[in-house]
Every structure is written in structure tokens, then in C-alpha cells.
Amino acid sequence: xxxxxxxxxxxxxxxxxxxxxxxxxSKQFESTIKIHxxxxxxxxxxxxxxxxxxxxxxxxxxxxxxxxxxxxEEEAVNQLVAIIESGFGE
Amino acid sequence: MKTLTKGQKVSQGIxxxxxxxxxxxxxRIVENFIDAQKAEDEIVAYQITKKRAMEEIQKIHxxxxxxxxxxxxxxxxxxxxxxxxxxxEEIAMHIKDSHYTYTYAIxxxxxxxxxxxxxxxxxxxxxRVADLKDVKLRLLRISDGVEESNLATFNEDKIVIANDLxxxxxxxxxRRFVKxxxxxxxGKTSHTAIIAKSYEIPAILGVSDAMIDIKDNDVIIVxxxxxxxxxxxxxSTLNTYRLIQQENLDQKEKIxxxxxxxxxxxxxxxxxxxxxxxxxxxxxLSFEPYVDGIGLFRTEFLxxxxxxxxxxxxxxxxxxxxxxxFKNKPVILRTLDIGGDxxxxxxxxxxxxxxxxGKRAIRLCFDHLDMFKTQLRAALRxxxxxxxxxMFPMVGSIDDILKLKILFNEVKQELDNENIAYHKxxxxxxxxxxxxxxxxxxxxxxxxxxxxxxxxxxxxYLTAVDRMNQDIASYYQNYAPSVFRTIKIIADEFNQKHxxxxxxxxxxxDLIGAPILAGLGIHKLSMNATSVAKIKQMLHHYTYDELKNxxxxxxxxxxxxxIIDYVLKSHKEKGVNxx
Numbered sequence: 001x002x003x004x005x006x007x008x009x010x011x012x013x014x015x016x017x018x019x020x021x022x023x024x025x026s027k028q029f030e031s032t033i034k035i036h037x038x039x040x041x042x043x044x045x046x047x048x049x050x051x052x053x054x055x056x057x058x059x060x061x062x063x064x065x066x067x068x069x070x071x072x073e074e075e076a077v078n079q080l081v082a083i084i085e086s087g088f089g090e
Numbered sequence: 091m092k093t094l095t096k097g098q099k100v101s102q103g104i105x106x107x108x109x110x111x112x113x114x115x116x117x118r119i120v121e122n123f124i125d126a127q128k129a130e131d132e133i134v135a136y137q138i139t140k141k142r143a144m145e146e147i148q149k150i151h152x153x154x155x156x157x158x159x160x161x162x163x164x165x166x167x168x169x170x171x172x173x174x175x176x177x178x179e180e181i182a183m184h185i186k187d188s189h190y191t192y193t194y195a196i197x198x199x200x201x202x203x204x205x206x207x208x209x210x211x212x213x214x215x216x217x218r219v220a221d222l223k224d225v226k227l228r229l230l231r232i233s234d235g236v237e238e239s240n241l242a243t244f245n246e247d248k249i250v251i252a253n254d255l256x257x258x259x260x261x262x263x264x265r266r267f268v269k270x271x272x273x274x275x276x277g278k279t280s281h282t283a284i285i286a287k288s289y290e291i292p293a294i295l296g297v298s299d300a301m302i303d304i305k306d307n308d309v310i311i312v313x314x315x316x317x318x319x320x321x322x323x324x325x326s327t328l329n330t331y332r333l334i335q336q337e338n339l340d341q342k343e344k345i346x347x348x349x350x351x352x353x354x355x356x357x358x359x360x361x362x363x364x365x366x367x368x369x370x371x372x373x374x375l376s377f378e379p380y381v382d383g384i385g386l387f388r389t390e391f392l393x394x395x396x397x398x399x400x401x402x403x404x405x406x407x408x409x410x411x412x413x414x415x416f417k418n419k420p421v422i423l424r425t426l427d428i429g430g431d432x433x434x435x436x437x438x439x440x441x442x443x444x445x446x447x448g449k450r451a452i453r454l455c456f457d458h459l460d461m462f463k464t465q466l467r468a469a470l471r472x473x474x475x476x477x478x479x480x481m482f483p484m485v486g487s488i489d490d491i492l493k494l495k496i497l498f499n500e501v502k503q504e505l506d507n508e509n510i511a512y513h514k515x516x517x518x519x520x521x522x523x524x525x526x527x528x529x530x531x532x533x534x535x536x537x538x539x540x541x542x543x544x545x546x547x548x549x550x551y552l553t554a555v556d557r558m559n560q561d562i563a564s565y566y567q568n569y570a571p572s573v574f575r576t577i578k579i580i581a582d583e584f585n586q587k588h589x590x591x592x593x594x595x596x597x598x599x600d601l602i603g604a605p606i607l608a609g610l611g612i613h614k615l616s617m618n619a620t621s622v623a624k625i626k627q628m629l630h631h632y633t634y635d636e637l638k639n640x641x642x643x644x645x646x647x648x649x650x651x652x653i654i655d656y657v658l659k660s661h662k663e664k665g666v667n668x669x
Binding site for chain 1: 163166167170171174175176177203206207210211212214215218222
């Protein structure tokens with residue numbers, strides 16, 4: 001298991017296209033990947049599901065934790081953190 | 091061959107094509123179970139349905155992308171949803187564990203997520219609820235064996251037949267192949283009518299039972315000149331209509347030649363013509379050289395076309411685009427007019443018994459001050475780029491006007507405090523549509539810089555006829571003598587005090603209404619861009635005294651029919667082309 005925390009910087013948060021980009025990147029890994037908001041640790045979402053990710057209502061300036069379990073867990077978490085830090089080109 | 095003479099034309103012309111019956115799908119949801127052993131088969135059946143849904147969505151998405159239409163991204167989101175791993179898992183579980191049919195499983199699982207989204211306190215998520223509902227409906231329809239119905243993917247000339255068309259339907263309407271529109275409900279001022287007019291698609295609305303009388307692929311002639319629909323015409327009828335269609339196009343060409351002429355009467359009296367716009371699109375703005383301004387910028391389309399509340403920034407850019415394009419020419423921007431027949435996806439409006447008499451336009455805005463102020467800020471900020479006139483709809487009293495002025499000044503004060511520039515001389519005006527304002531016209535005139543008459547709503551309110559109610563459509567008279575007399579009162583008042591008064595309703599761009607309005611002393615008419623050449627042509631055939639004389643006569647007539655006959659006879663004598 002590998003996990004990291006990251007702050008959302010892009011204006012629209014994990015909605016619309018950024019949400020879609022995030023989920024599509026998650027799907028490229030074999031590991032199971034989960035994401036949750038630091039302020040709401042009880043709601044954990046499957047990072048490969050757009051409906052679950054959207055239902056977290058992740059907005060700009062929130063901190064989220066991404067956790068992966070599986071053969072490519074480190075790579076997965078690092079890349080997902082990187083795409084969030086990049087601001088999705090917004 | 092069969093003919094229908096029900097309904098009324100809302101957009102003139104002749105359209106010929108094959109019938110396409112457009113239905114909004116209504117799912118039947120039943121709690122059904124399968125044999126436990128058949129669970130795997132049921133999951134496969136779901137996968138097949140899902141695959142077909144993805145193909146449909148992909149097709150619409152690609153088509154919109156080709157057209158450079160930003161709505162493509164909505165369908166990209168639909169693709170993400172329909173292919174979601176969690177939804178797949180949940181549906182498989184409902185089939186395996188509870189032995190539900192896959193259609194019932196779709197219903198349960200999508201509703202679960204819809205419920206989940208509804209509880210998130212975030213308006214962006216609320217907007218996704220509409221997507222989930224759309225995708226769910228698509229899946230249920232496919233599983234029900236019902237073909238997709240949309241107005242986008244045609245490859246031959248079609249006449250669209252529907253009960254009614256919603257903005258979401260017309261958003262993807264194929265303008266190349268849709269040659270005519272027939273709906274069972276709706277009249278001259280409905281959404282469908284406005285769209286048909288601006289796209290120049292011949293349309294007859296209010297044709298009861300059209301969906302029964304007409305079958306898919308029937309050959310249809312929409313004669314939106316004489317209000318006749320011909321179903322499966324014989325060869326000679328079809329040929330006759332093809333000839334009329336050609337004559338019509340020729341006449342249209344003649345009229346179009348007037349587009350770049352000045353809008354003056356035979357004796358050089360200038361009548362200002364402006365256009366009504368909805369979105370400041372390139373197409374709309376391209377009419378700038380031929381007109382004297384924008385007489386009505388319907389800002390509600392900005393709100394209706396968006397999935398979320400349009401931000402100050404977004405609005406600012408749209409308003410700036412229109413204002414800078416029109417430079418010194420006035421741009422009359424009407425603040426949000428929602429309620430009545432217009433709703434927003436992302437704002438729950440109260441269900442009302444009489445929406446047209448209810449919480450509409452400024453009445454709604456007064457209850458959503460943040461939204462209202464955002465719009466005023468965006469407009470004021472954009473004012474430095476042109477000549478902005480700000481107009482408020484549904485004003486019914488001096489109290490309303492004073493309240494608006496306070497708010498308007500508050501927003502200016504806020505901008506001053508933030509050192510944000512705006513034009514100090516933005517004009518303040520009201521729509522004249524509630525008859526009460528005319529009874530106090532003198533007081534209104536003193537308080538505003540200008541006013542514009544919305545003839546559709548004025549007629550509806552003055553004559554107490556709900557313009558959406560098909561049952562009483564015959565009571566809604568476009569040329570009611572009472573309406574012209576009412577307009578005369580306000581015109582006299584404003585002219586006496588030298589304050590600008592215009593008409594921005596349907597009447598202003600109408601061959602019967604426009605000459606009378608000009609004769610009554612209204613020197614500013616605003617209309618759909620497609621009517622400008624037609625009205626210029628008409629003006630060129632009359633001297634101003636002739637128009638005045640016409641108005642003097644009209645005001646004494648007792649019935650609408652007398653008015654129509656008189657004006658049409660006069661046009662004929664003068665040689666005015668009518669298409």
C-alpha cells in the first residue's frame with residue numbers, strides 16, 4: 001500500500017474535464033486506487049469511477065489523499081498526484 | 091393525399107420533406123425478477139445495451155465536434171458515466187444478488203447515484219444529475235427496443251413532427267436538413283416559434299393530433315403561408331408547390347436587396363431598426379452594418395444554455411463582445427427574464443398555477459440578489475466598451491422602478507469602492523409589458539431614460555390571454571385594436587417628453603404591425619435579424635404622412651380583421667413584397 005496527500009489547485013476542482021482526466025488516468029493502472037477528502041475521511045471513493053469521484057465534491061484548495069494497492073501502486077499515486085499538481089492545464 | 095388545416099404558421103415559407111416523428115421517450119419501470127441461474131445472461135444483456143448506448147453517444151459527440159459545437163463536451167461526460175466501473179459493478183450485483191432484471195437494476199443503481207449527487211452541496215455536482223438522468227433514460231429506451239429520436243443525425247430533407255420541442259431538442263437541431271416544423275402545441279411566441287423564425291425554417295404550430303395524422307416517412311408539404319399541411323401529395327400538387335417554393339425564394343431575394351439600404355420612408359424620415367439577439371454569436375453580430383443597434387439582448391439564453399449559473403467573468407465577455415462590436419450604436423441589454431415559460435436547469439423554480447403572473451424576471455431576481463448583482467456588475471463592467479442601455483423586464487409599479495434604481499446604484503457604488511471602471515452614462519430603462527405602467531405612463535416616463543414595449547406580453551396581459559394555453563389561442567390577437575390604442579397612449583407620453591421609446595416585440599418586425607407602430611410615432615423598432623430587410627423594403631414604399639394616416643385610421647377600427655385587411659390592401663397598392 002502506498003499513499004500521498006495533495007492539494008487541489010485548479011479552479012474547477014475534480015469536476016467536468018479534470019475529473020474525467022483524473023479517472024481516465026487511474027484506469028490505466030492495475031492497482032486498486034482510492035481517494036478521499038481529508039476533511040471527510042469516512043467517504044472513500046473508487047478513483048476509477050467518475051460517479052464516485054464526482055460525488056466527493058472535491059473543490060479547489062481541498063486536500064485529498066490518494067491510496068493505491070497493487071503491483072504499480074507507487075507509480076499510480078505519483079502520477080495521479082502529479083496530474084493534480086499540474087492543475088489539469090486550467 | 092390528405093390535407094390538414096389546423097394550426098397557425100409562426101415562420102413563413104414552404105417546406106417539403108419526409109416526416110420525422112419526434113417523441114420524448116417515457117420509460118415504464120417495473121420491478122421484475124429473473125431466474126437465479128440466468129444472472130450471467132442478464133449481465134450480458136446489460137453489456138449489450140450499454141455498448142449500444144455508447145455507440146449512440148459517440149455518434150452525437152463526434153457530430154457536435156465536427157460542427158465545432160461546445161455541447162460535445164456534455165456527451166463526452168455521458169460517455170464517462172455510461173462506462174463507469176462502479177455503476178457496472180453495482181448493476182451486476184443487483185442482478186446476481188437480488189435477481190432483478192437488468193432494466194430494473196439500471197433504474198435502481200442510477201437513482202442511487204442521482205440521490206447521492208443530489209446530497210452533495212455543490213452546484214457543479216447538481217448539474218451532473220441531469221447527465222445521469224439522460225444516460226439512464228437512454229439505457230432504458232434501448233432496453234425497451236425504442237429507436238433513438240434526435241434532431242441532429244439526418245441525411246435527407248425532413249419535416250419534424252412533435253408534440254412540442256424543448257430548448258434541449260432544438261439545441262442539436264440539424265439546420266441543413268430540417269425543412270419544416272410541425273408541433274401539436276405552441277403558438278406564435280413559443281420557444282419553437284422563435285427558433286423556427288431565426289433559423290428561417292417554415293413552421294406551423296398548434297396542429298392537434300399531428301402525431302396521429304402523420305406517419306414516419308410520409309412526404310409532407312408545410313405550407314406556412316396559407317396554413318396548410320399536405321400529407322403524401324400527388325405528383326401535380328408536389329410540382330405546384332415546388333414552383334411556389336421557387337417563387338418564394340425569388341421574392342426573398344428581392345427583399346434581401348433592401349438589407350444594406352438605410353431604413354427611411356419614401357420622404358426620408360428615419361426609422362431606427364435594431365435587432366433582437368440571444369447570445370452575441372458571430373452570426374447575430376454580422377448584421378451590425380445594416381442596423382442601428384441591438385434593441386433587445388435577451389440575456390436569459392446565456393443562463394438557459396449553460397449547465398451552471400454563468401459567472402460574472404463569462405457574462406462580462408459576452409456583453410463586451412456585443413458592445414465593442416456595435417461601438418457607438420446602442421445595445422439594449424435586458425436583465426434576466428426567467429420564469430413563465432422559461433426555466434433553468436440548475437435553479438428550482440416554484441411550481442405556480444399562473445407562472446406568467448408569478449415570480450418572473452425581476453420578481454425572481456429580487457429574491458436572488460447575488461445572481462442579480464452579478465449580472466449588473468458584468469454589464470456595468472462591459473459598458474466601457476460601447477453604448478450600454480440597461481433594461482428591466484416585468485416592471486409593474488413605481489415601487490419596482492425605485493427598488494431597481496437603489497440596487498443599480500448599490501452595484502455602481504461597489505464598483506467605485508473596488509476602483510473598477512464603468513461608463514457613467516449607462517441608460518436606465520424598463521420594459522413596457524405590464525399594462526399598469528401605461529396607466530401611470532407620465533410618472534414612469536419621468537423616472538426612466540428610455541422604455542421598450544414587449545408587445546407579446548403586453549397583449550397577453552392586456553387581454554388576459556395566457557399565450558401558452560392552446561385552448562384559448564384564438565383569443566390571442568396579434569393586432570388587437572385595444573393593443574394599438576394602448577401603445578398610442580405611451581407613445582404620446584414619451585414623445586411629448588422626448589424620451590426614447592421602442593418596440594422589441596414580434597409586432598415590430600411584422601409587416602402589419604411595423605407600419606402602424608411607425609405611424610403611431612414610434613421611431614425605433616427592434617426585430618429578428620431576418621425581418622430587417624423586409625421592414626426596410628416596406629418603409630421605402632410609404633411616406634411618413636401615409637404611415638401616420640394609416641395609424642389614424644387603424645385606431646378607429648373595431649376588429650383585428652379590419653386592421654389586417656386594411657394594411658394588406660394598402661401594401662398591395664404600394665407594391666410591398668410579402669414573404
